[in-house]
Amino acid sequence: MYGWIWRxxxxxxxxxxxxxxxxxxxxxxxxxxxxxxWLEPQLPFNDVSV
Structure with a gap:
């Protein structure tokens, strides 16, 4: 792919x-x-339930 872009x-x-x-x-x-x-609020990393 990089070769295609470079060419x-x-x-x-x-x-x-x-x-x-x-x-x-x-x-x-x-x-x-x-x-x-945009993606950060949709990630479950802050949903801590210990």
Missing amino acids: HLPGPLVVRLFTAIALIITIVAVLLFVVFP
């Missing part, structure tokens, strides 16, 4: 590298600020 990025090596880094940062930011806060 479809445009430009020379430097542009591909910056584009790949930007994609990684974007994915991490979306996970941290959108997905994980």
